[in-house]
Amino acid sequence: MRALTVLPLVLLALGCRKGDDVPLDLDGDGYAADVDCDDTDAAVHPDAEERCNGLDDDCDAAVDEDAADAPTWYADGDGDGFGDPTGALAACAAPEGYVDDGGDCDDTSTAFHPGAPETDCADPADYNCDGSVGYADADGDGFAACEECDDTEAARYPGSEEICDGLDNDCDLLVDDDATDATAFFLDADGDGHGNASVSETTCAAPAGYVASDDDCDDLAADTFPGAPEACDGRLNDCDGSLGSDELDVDGDGFMACEGDCDDSHAAVRPGATEVCDGLDNDCDGDTDSSAVDRRVWYADTDGDTWGDAEASELACEAPQGHVARDGDCDDTEAGAHPGAAETCATAFDDDCDGQVNEADAADASTWHFDADGDTHGRPGVGLRACEAPDGYVASADDCADLDAEVYPGAEERCDGKRNDCDGGSLPADEADADRDGWMPCEDDCDDTVAAINPGALEVCNSVDDNCDGIIDTDAVNAQLWYADADNDGFGDLSSAQRACTAPTDHVLDHSDCDDDEVAAHPGAVERCDGTDNDCDGLTDEADALDAPTWYRDGDGDTWGDDGDTEVACTAPSGFVADAGDCVDDDGDIHPEATDTCDGVDNDCDGYLDEDEVGQRSSCPADSCAHVLLEDPSAPSGDYWVHPFGMSAPAEAWCDMADGGTTWWVHDGLVAYWSFDDTAFPAYDEVRDVNDTLQAPAALSTSVVMPSAFGPSMWFDNNESGRIDLISGVPFGTQYTVMFWANLESNSNNQIPILFSNESSWMGDLLYRARIYGPSGYLVSDVTAVYPSSTGHWWHHVFRDDDTDVQVWTNGAMVGSHGSNDDSFSGLSMNRIGARPGFGTNGFGGYMDDAAVFSRGLTDEEIGLIYEAGLAGYPLRW
Numbered sequence: 001m002r003a004l005t006v007l008p009l010v011l012l013a014l015g016c017r018k019g020d021d022v023p024l025d026l027d028g029d030g031y032a033a034d035v036d037c038d039d040t041d042a043a044v045h046p047d048a049e050e051r052c053n054g055l056d057d058d059c060d061a062a063v064d065e066d067a068a069d070a071p072t073w074y075a076d077g078d079g080d081g082f083g084d085p086t087g088a089l090a091a092c093a094a095p096e097g098y099v100d101d102g103g104d105c106d107d108t109s110t111a112f113h114p115g116a117p118e119t120d121c122a123d124p125a126d127y128n129c130d131g132s133v134g135y136a137d138a139d140g141d142g143f144a145a146c147e148e149c150d151d152t153e154a155a156r157y158p159g160s161e162e163i164c165d166g167l168d169n170d171c172d173l174l175v176d177d178d179a180t181d182a183t184a185f186f187l188d189a190d191g192d193g194h195g196n197a198s199v200s201e202t203t204c205a206a207p208a209g210y211v212a213s214d215d216d217c218d219d220l221a222a223d224t225f226p227g228a229p230e231a232c233d234g235r236l237n238d239c240d241g242s243l244g245s246d247e248l249d250v251d252g253d254g255f256m257a258c259e260g261d262c263d264d265s266h267a268a269v270r271p272g273a274t275e276v277c278d279g280l281d282n283d284c285d286g287d288t289d290s291s292a293v294d295r296r297v298w299y300a301d302t303d304g305d306t307w308g309d310a311e312a313s314e315l316a317c318e319a320p321q322g323h324v325a326r327d328g329d330c331d332d333t334e335a336g337a338h339p340g341a342a343e344t345c346a347t348a349f350d351d352d353c354d355g356q357v358n359e360a361d362a363a364d365a366s367t368w369h370f371d372a373d374g375d376t377h378g379r380p381g382v383g384l385r386a387c388e389a390p391d392g393y394v395a396s397a398d399d400c401a402d403l404d405a406e407v408y409p410g411a412e413e414r415c416d417g418k419r420n421d422c423d424g425g426s427l428p429a430d431e432a433d434a435d436r437d438g439w440m441p442c443e444d445d446c447d448d449t450v451a452a453i454n455p456g457a458l459e460v461c462n463s464v465d466d467n468c469d470g471i472i473d474t475d476a477v478n479a480q481l482w483y484a485d486a487d488n489d490g491f492g493d494l495s496s497a498q499r500a501c502t503a504p505t506d507h508v509l510d511h512s513d514c515d516d517d518e519v520a521a522h523p524g525a526v527e528r529c530d531g532t533d534n535d536c537d538g539l540t541d542e543a544d545a546l547d548a549p550t551w552y553r554d555g556d557g558d559t560w561g562d563d564g565d566t567e568v569a570c571t572a573p574s575g576f577v578a579d580a581g582d583c584v585d586d587d588g589d590i591h592p593e594a595t596d597t598c599d600g601v602d603n604d605c606d607g608y609l610d611e612d613e614v615g616q617r618s619s620c621p622a623d624s625c626a627h628v629l630l631e632d633p634s635a636p637s638g639d640y641w642v643h644p645f646g647m648s649a650p651a652e653a654w655c656d657m658a659d660g661g662t663t664w665w666v667h668d669g670l671v672a673y674w675s676f677d678d679t680a681f682p683a684y685d686e687v688r689d690v691n692d693t694l695q696a697p698a699a700l701s702t703s704v705v706m707p708s709a710f711g712p713s714m715w716f717d718n719n720e721s722g723r724i725d726l727i728s729g730v731p732f733g734t735q736y737t738v739m740f741w742a743n744l745e746s747n748s749n750n751q752i753p754i755l756f757s758n759e760s761s762w763m764g765d766l767l768y769r770a771r772i773y774g775p776s777g778y779l780v781s782d783v784t785a786v787y788p789s790s791t792g793h794w795w796h797h798v799f800r801d802d803d804t805d806v807q808v809w810t811n812g813a814m815v816g817s818h819g820s821n822d823d824s825f826s827g828l829s830m831n832r833i834g835a836r837p838g839f840g841t842n843g844f845g846g847y848m849d850d851a852a853v854f855s856r857g858l859t860d861e862e863i864g865l866i867y868e869a870g871l872a873g874y875p876l877r878w
Helices: 002-013 624-631 860-871
Strands: 073-076 088-090 183-187 196-203 296-300 309-316 366-370 385-388 480-484 499-502 552-553 564-566 638-642 651-656 662-663 668-673 713-717 723-726 733-749 752-756 767-771 794-802 806-810 811-816 831-834 844-854
Touching: 624 638, 624 651, 624 662, 733 860, 794 860
Parallel strands: none
Antiparallel strands: 073 088, 183 196, 296 309, 366 385, 480 499, 552 564, 638 651, 651 662, 668 844, 713 844, 723 831, 733 794, 733 844, 752 767, 752 831, 794 806, 806 811
16 A cells, blocks of 8 residues: 555656656657646546546546536436436536436326326326327217227217117127017027017027018928928928828728828738738738748759758749759759668768768678778678778778787798797797897897897997997996096087997086186186176176166167166177167257256256256246246245246246245235135234124134135125134225125125224224225215125225325226325224124125235236136245
């Protein structure tokens, strides 16, 4: 700090050196240090332009005076934030009582300024300073434009006579209703252009299905009306009172002559009757008996054996020429072939029609014997009868061994231990099999005393010539293969095999060693990722290697793999990576390192959707505050955008995250809230009487609820129990808002059903009241609104004092106001919401729900939001 203080003195000392002709100008602004008030700043010198920057730019010893960039300010005489355009001045900072907006058209009243409410269409004052007012009566009928349906036509106004002209003459939103010049029209139920005289309507135009005439004798039959052509239907189509002769049914069979009855004297003869064999044309088709339902089947008998052919038949009432009643003839060209005839081998046809030709039971059939071994000699015993020898049968029956084709009478003797020629003698000595091993000496059995020694025996390791080949233990069947084990690891080399009954030197029985020069390589060794087939399974570095890592499929190429699709391998398989955690592996923009965006997708795979975005702006609203908390458990309490199901658009709400994500449509200024549901909102839900004691449970009812189940409602019963007393603990200032939902069930005397007031006695002197009246408009001088005449519906009511005037709102729209502010309500201790008592059974009956009090005037937008949310089923707090 000391060096900075000395520096200007040094610079001044150097401003003009002794002997110099030109003064020193350190900042190069053309002004020497002796006249420049700041020779370190080129923008500061005697001819500089003064600006609003807190500096003496022009070196006149004054700061920010007459600055070139000074803004314009306007005198605000009434303090409404808008100034008088005629009282403007320029200054760097706003002078006392001045503002930057000069649009006030009357600076003596706070009711006049740009944006001021201008809602009374009959008030000629221009409150919002836009040069226009809402009042107009263009047609001069005595009704303002806002009070009638057409301000261009003097004949159209509330209460005018309705006539048939296609217009709403009396402004009741109905066209041509109860018109004085309406016409009578008659119901034409069958659409034949003639109406029913007993059913009519009087309207301006014929309703659908109605006509001007009333002369129809049958309005349910479109073919019956005056002048209609007579039809064959047994009815008076032309309404003249008489039927034609061809519309009679003489025989009572349901058919008239005009309907085609060819014989009206027989009830069995009519169109559609069943044709039978009776010589009559029963069905009136012009043929007799040709299609009778009781005709029988007759069969053609060509060979005259009295048996007919089933494939050649006719239907007829009587038998045709050459036909018989029975069928079953298998050959109608052979008189000897028919059921019951005798079968013989002499004929080539099926004599008895049983489906077989020359079968075994033919009288002239022969006996044949089975030849099992095909040596042309049959087996003795009972044979088989047939006209021809069956396959495998012969005529002889002399074979002594019919299962051996080498044994039969006259066969040559063989070395087989059998009497081949069936002569019954003894066998030769060399055909004996003493040891019963199946080999005889004539078959080269080298030891017929031992059954295990014969030419067919297997050589085994026992020092005996088992197979009679003259060599002992060579190629023994139980000799083992032995394999060289060069590395002595107990596993042999398959390529060095020797067969022997005993093990050769350095040989073992195992042959599975894949490297007989390496003792660490053999079956059963541990496989590792080292480029070697350690376990001799033919594979190198396979997935079961002890040190093989796990790899994850990367389907979208974002270097992050799918936890559920893995492979274990020494090296990464194609399309696999080392990092897991990709929750959507077919989208490269979704992985653990991605940035979460508002798209309904878990972009960063952390299990939360849009947690960095949801609720932060109107384009990414949450369903509720609980939704915000679900996506971001660390989200603090505050304002968020929400869009519950059923609401038309997103809106900002205050979220109480400390209460588990409770959604408040408006939280700022809330001082009291009655949900009428103790279990859901115990902190705010207390209904108290004037003595500050809890009311009896009977004051609550669950029989009527809000449109989307707000909860139990408060019941009005025409006396004091139907009200809320706001005790002195509820603060009020010069601004407040009171709101609630109400359902009118009865209002027999059309007086005050519900109100918000601070009168000392509900029936006593009026201090201040905001009321909603019944349909008759029970008028007093305070803020009023007419309650809709329909009952059984919920309506949303708001009383607002915004420090300008007092207004009454119903269903999101302002319906009444007090022209000036009235602060007499502020701070009073007895403030009430409810039904006016004292009317006994003639008062208001109904329900109230979701009531709230605010210590400020809510905005129009907030009131509209709360109303729309209620319609969608979401109360103030949910």
